[in-house]
Amino acid sequence: MTRIPAQNDASADLFAPYKPIPDIYDELHDGSKIRPYWQSFVDGMRDIGAGEFQRRWQQMQKVLERTGMAYVGAGIGSPEQDRRARPWELDPLPVLLPAAEWEQITRGLRQRGRLLQLVLQDLYGPQELIRSGILPEDVLFRHPGFYRCFHGQNPPGNNYLYFYSADLSRSPDGNWWVQGDRTESPSGSGFALENRIIQSRLTPSLFHKENVQRLAGYFMMVKEAVLRACSRVTNPRVVILSNGAESPNYFEDAYLARYLGYTLVEPADLAVRSNRVMLKTLGGLLPVDVILRRPNSDQCDPLEISHSTGGIPELLQVCRMKNVVVLNPLGSGIVESPIFMTFMPQLCTHLLGEPLILPGVATWRCGDPDALKYVVEHIDNLVIKPAYRRRGLKSPIYRVRQDGDREKLIRMIQADPHMYIAQEQVVRSTSPVYSRKGLRPAHIALRSFAVLGQNEFEAMPGGLVRLTGELEPLEASLQVGERSKDAWVLSSAPIARVSLLKQPDHVVELKRTGGELPSRIAENLYWLGRNLERADVTARILRTTISRLTSEEQLSEMPEVVILMRTMAEMGIIETGYGVAEMRMQLPPIERSLAANIFDEQNPMSLRSIVTQIFRLTSRSRDRVSADSWRVLHRVDQSFKPPSTGYWDLSDCLALLDDLILDLAAFSGIISESITRTQIYHFLDMGRRMERATQSSKLMRNCLVLPSGDLTAILEALLEISDSLITYRSRYLEEMHLGAVLDLLVTDETNPRSISRQLAQLLDHVNDLPNVANHAGYTVEQRLAMSLLHEVRMFDVTRVRAPDALVAGESLHLLLQEIESLLPKLSDVVSQRYLVHAMPQSHLVEIRP
């Protein structure tokens, strides 16, 4: 009797049909069989089954997409349409590395880190390597990244290197090679961590069975390294200095900031005052002790590097005075230029008295005549690269692809040989990549990470595996659309748990304030609040209008439609022409053009533009909003799109608007409920109240201007837009009465949609602003908010009569005018006092002799 397989074997066992590429090292398969250390993983996968694995992976991808957990921004310089953030693509099969092999890599990374540290200490110190000729002087003096002002900084422990990365590749003989050292500000450790979290959730049983070494320990060492670097301060304020929301590393920086518990800042959030670096917060300036640096060294201090812009003037001088620690210290990036790879073997022998454990790919310096001769002779088998690299810029790679290239390439090198190096190419190893159709081999590169520990560099057990179609070294920062994998370093023994949480007996100082909120974040949240409300009211007007347009009645029987169109035109939601009767005749009928108006990305006031703005503002505050609220918002951004058929049906729009209004309500709800009632909440909610009061006033003014005929229809539309129709009916049944409507929408403080309610809440927020408590008497913003609320409270709705309610000079008209003039003033005062810290900075006129 034969065994009956549970499922079709071919689909159940992913790994059986896998075939590596001949003559290339494959991580999984040695050409005849699966490598022994993979066997247990492969068995485990077979137990899960291909079908189940596929199901889990699909589910996980949905989760990933919704949470936006792993997101990567586009690179600087990429086309505008690619600038939006995109999902970071993970391949669901990790690369396995046996413990012994990893131990060797770790020893190699430690040694290289130590060596580069010594080289940096020398170049920024006595320069003995150059004086003695171990390093040719032109390597340093032609280096465009060798800024003389970084020399002699003497950072803590004289260490110029705290975070070190190496890009590793495995050649066909199975040996690992360093393709590039990264010392400026290596990125990717946050992505490695994200990949690990996703991967371990996908195959938790395998993860535990295989005794995979944990990454948390590495991040603990990062925190310890930070503390050691500023040992003078007991409770240092640590910030991660990012390049801003537009930069490719922003999401990773935000993720690391949350994970490590540091404040995420941008250069404009920091300033030097009295020889200290200060963080500009709502509560004032707070001293910063440690800056984990992302921008390149030459973008950090425009005072010292006068051709640079941005950055923090005088930062370097504060570093020299040891009043702040920047990690990596400024200037650390010079040794990541490939020209240094030429000298690594000699430097290792000279400085450490031992050979390199982890060698780099063979590199020739074209500035050396002998090397240049070799390069010219062997140019077909080499790649040519600029000798000096600037992190973040994609450096070109030249090689002979066809016969005609050869002479051109040689001429290019000979024109300025000092500026080029040549390298051997490594044919990278492959590892299986998953797809629904099965596994296929893809080339991999491993970015490893190391941090300066107590005595030596400590490597992360694992790293970021990047999948590449190309064989070239991965040059610029992690690219959009690039796929990655988790790297599992196996252990023979079970793994002890490590957590970033402190020991239970650690006493925590309780805090209730949010005074440390960077002003920029408060500004983002304020505008997020305003845009949320703007989107809500816009969607509601559109919905009310469309529900009329799609009803059975004739347009001529619905006088409110014309008024609503005029209102929307006035508010900029649709083309302004629709607000004027004569022009309306020239335009396509509103039923046909409304959808196009909604999704008009050229119009900043269109609903789609407002939604995009909300998404952008939330992205910029990623480290402040919860994963749930992000998930809702991501859904809105993805689903609020014109129908792909290109056919505009108003009823489709109505469904989209219904969803949008619900999602926005959910987003507002989650964001309000998940934020503590500290400054961060005040600014978000202040934005919402400000916008809701403004929009309500505008809406009323536009709807009630010389209304023609029966008021009933327009009052009903107004109540519907203001989400107060049900309340009204419960009070007054079907009868529409202007005074009663105005009471509900303007003066009734129990109605969460009324203007007076918004103003009352605004006053509460203003009273809670940081500066108010120290101020004798009332502040300007308090006076403005009180005056607004007072005006509305004193307003007598019973005196307003149709049809001249909004005739100029009448009480309602005067009130709305007052509201619309005072609210912007209040907004300006609050922005200027709390939000606008970042004035443009510029260089003084240069003096020309």
Added chain:
Amino acid sequence: MRYQVQHKTTYQYSEPASVAHNLLHLRVPTTHRQTVEDFGVIVEPKPRSVVTRTDYFGNQVHYFALSEPHNGMTITATSRVAIRPVVPIASSPNWEELAAQGRNRAFPLEVRQFLFPSRHIRLLPILVEYGKAAFTRNRPIVEAAMELTTRIFTDYKYDSNATTINTPLEDVVRQRHGVCQDFAHVGIGALRALGLPARYVSGYLRTEPPPGKPRLIGADASHAWFSVFCGNELGWIDFDPTNKVMVGTDHITLANGRDFEDVSPIQGVVMGGGTRTMQVGVDVMPLEAKPAPAASNGTGQPPSQAQSQSQTPNRGQAS
């Protein structure tokens, strides 16, 4: 020769600036050819502190910040300095030998660093050609450098409107006009392209008033020239291509660097301030009568004065 030098820079803003960070290269150093007797720098409004340090090239720099709102600032540096008379140079090594010594690392590293291109001085092939015209075979370095100085003076037109600090050297060389900073860059570029260490010198120049006119306070300007390393024995020797002279007792050295960016007298970053205007006044006042002109330009001729240059009437020699 002793001088009192006052270098006063005034900035005025159209709107108040909240913060200004500044870095100054205004400290006149004591060198082999000059001794500083007194120095002081005064900033208005008064900063909380002024910090000094020595930069990579050995210049002393000052840092200060104004962190209260201000509508402008005035920086006044005053020095009293004695310049040693120039010792005539009887003979100098041949330039090719020096270039070979540079290649063979016979000079200290502090000198060799000036062999390389810098941000504003690319070693253009056209500069090699230009240099070769003066640097003929086996020529003594001082003689050749003086000819280069003379050639720049003759070939280039002084025009303070033709270039800005951002004009690349390529354009200066192509169009053959500019100011002293550009002429210094041309000379440095040619020397480095020939394999000779050359550096940029910022400083001051004593100027004579037009005949019959009194000396005007503040009429002078800061100046720049180049310096070439003439071997371990002779050291650095300075040439002023704007005035076709070897640097003598009329020149006061302020700072050394690879090009102007290393020694910019005032570097500053201001927050706010709207549009800004700047005024610079330099006043080089002799403290004793000027001795008879020495053979300071290696040619036996007295230094030519600005007034005699047709293309730079009145006060072209400084700047």
